[in-house]
Amino acid sequence: MQASTDTVGSEYHALLARHDAMRLRRRMLGQDRVPEPDSAAAVPYDGAADQRLIEAGLPLVTPFDVLIGRLYDEMFARRPSLRRLFPASMEFQRSHLARAFRYLIGNLHRPDEVAAFFGRLGRDHRKLGVRPVHFETFEAALCVALRDTAGPGWSAEAEQARVRMLRFAVAAMAAGAEATLAEPAYWRGTVVGHELRRPDLAVVRVRTGEPYPYRAGQYAAVESPLLPQAWRQYSLACAPRPAHELEFHVRQTGTGGVSEVLVAHTRVGDTLRLGPAQGTMTLDDDGARELLMVAGGTGWAPVKALLEELALRRAGVGGGAGPGVRERRGVQLFLGARSREELYDARVLSRWADRHRWLRVVPVIGEGAGRGGGRVAEAVARRGGWSGHLAFVSGPPAMVGATVAGLTAAGVPAGQLRYDPVLDSPAA
Numbered sequence: 001m002q003a004s005t006d007t008v009g010s011e012y013h014a015l016l017a018r019h020d021a022m023r024l025r026r027r028m029l030g031q032d033r034v035p036e037p038d039s040a041a042a043v044p045y046d047g048a049a050d051q052r053l054i055e056a057g058l059p060l061v062t063p064f065d066v067l068i069g070r071l072y073d074e075m076f077a078r079r080p081s082l083r084r085l086f087p088a089s090m091e092f093q094r095s096h097l098a099r100a101f102r103y104l105i106g107n108l109h110r111p112d113e114v115a116a117f118f119g120r121l122g123r124d125h126r127k128l129g130v131r132p133v134h135f136e137t138f139e140a141a142l143c144v145a146l147r148d149t150a151g152p153g154w155s156a157e158a159e160q161a162r163v164r165m166l167r168f169a170v171a172a173m174a175a176g177a178e179a180t181l182a183e184p185a186y187w188r189g190t191v192v193g194h195e196l197r198r199p200d201l202a203v204v205r206v207r208t209g210e211p212y213p214y215r216a217g218q219y220a221a222v223e224s225p226l227l228p229q230a231w232r233q234y235s236l237a238c239a240p241r242p243a244h245e246l247e248f249h250v251r252q253t254g255t256g257g258v259s260e261v262l263v264a265h266t267r268v269g270d271t272l273r274l275g276p277a278q279g280t281m282t283l284d285d286d287g288a289r290e291l292l293m294v295a296g297g298t299g300w301a302p303v304k305a306l307l308e309e310l311a312l313r314r315a316g317v318g319g320g321a322g323p324g325v326r327e328r329r330g331v332q333l334f335l336g337a338r339s340r341e342e343l344y345d346a347r348v349l350s351r352w353a354d355r356h357r358w359l360r361v362v363p364v365i366g367e368g369a370g371r372g373g374g375r376v377a378e379a380v381a382r383r384g385g386w387s388g389h390l391a392f393v394s395g396p397p398a399m400v401g402a403t404v405a406g407l408t409a410a411g412v413p414a415g416q417l418r419y420d421p422v423l424d425s426p427a428a
Contacts, residue, residue: 122173214277299395
């Protein structure tokens with residue numbers, strides 16, 4: 001049964017790839033007609049007004065478990081073929097959608113930020129084989145689920161606000177997907193290294209057959225053939241390398257999920273699929289501000305990539321710090337872990353600290369340092385004087401939240417904080 005499902009999935013993605021190639025060719029030849037601009041779409045979206053309406057009705061449909069369960073039941077009933085685009089277990093997908101709903105509703109008063117976020121999401125969703133017609137089915141199913149879940153307390157006005165919100169997000173996703181037709185929907189990579197640093201943590205090296213475009217500090221969705229259609233995001237732990245070799249640090253967070261597959265059941269020679277790189281936790285090019293980096297657990301991975309890029313810049317190799325600008329910034333790194341044994345990359349870190357005088361490392365060891373994050377945030381706050389720094393924060397959600405809140409309270413402007421939205425997720 002699994003082989004049959006995989007074959008159907010492969011044929012579907014091959015068909016989509018041919019379809020995208022034809023669309024790209026028509027566009028390059030000038031044969032694609034550009035649709036006339038929609039006058040309604042030209043009106044700026046008043047996200048704040050819809051946000052007020054939606055939040056007022058939230059008690060009717062939260063927690064989202066029942067709503068999302070009804071949504072997927074309705075969607076698969078309307079279009080059964082959609083089921084194959086999803087993993088066998090829907091638990092993570094349901095939680096992921098609930099988090100997306102919370103993010104969308106909570107940030108609707110910042111429509112530009114939401115549009116940028118969902119544009120990147122649309123680019124990433126190409127790997128799943130999602131097409132515009134699927135969004136139409138999703139919208140219809142959501143309306144049914146909202147009415148059924150909310151019952152007699154639901155209003156047409158609130159439903160229309162949610163539809164406008166959904167269409168705004170979907171339009172951004174469609175634009176993000178359309179803008180990236182020239183790139184692959186996903187990349188295939190071969191595992192060339194698999195090293196267990198602890199029983200629950202592996203450093204996995206992957207080589208792609210073609211260039212994989214990304215910047216230090218970004219992350220990618222990874223899929224194993226052992227769990228088809230189950231994609232999980234992991235930070236890239238190295239700066240771009242000429243040999244197309246990538247590095248991921250994976251901690252097993254539960255049983256039966258992608259993290260267990262990558263840590264316990266993946267071997268050299270296995271094939272993985274990678275979605276396009278995402279994330280905004282990247283270095284700037286002006287080289288003007290000193291750098292603060294804060295990491296906990298496998299949050300060390302993107303910081304390691306950033307430090308690699310800085311070392312390359314200082315050596316005059318790779319991405320520079322802008323025309324005529326020499327990279328001279330120093331880095332203060334706070335690295336949190338519950339015990340010294342959890343510093344799984346300690347040898348590399350020690351070697352870098354000895355070799356590079358511009359890098360100062362402050363280990364923060366103790367209960368909660370890596371997961372809860374309180375001690376790391378407190379250590380950063382005690383040091384103080386960060387208002388002129390460019391700050392990067394990566395790690396468990398609680399640590400990131402506490403550290404960002406502390407830096408904001410200490411006067412670090414939002415424009416000088418680099419961290420990707422971190423949402424709690426179930427074990428995977």
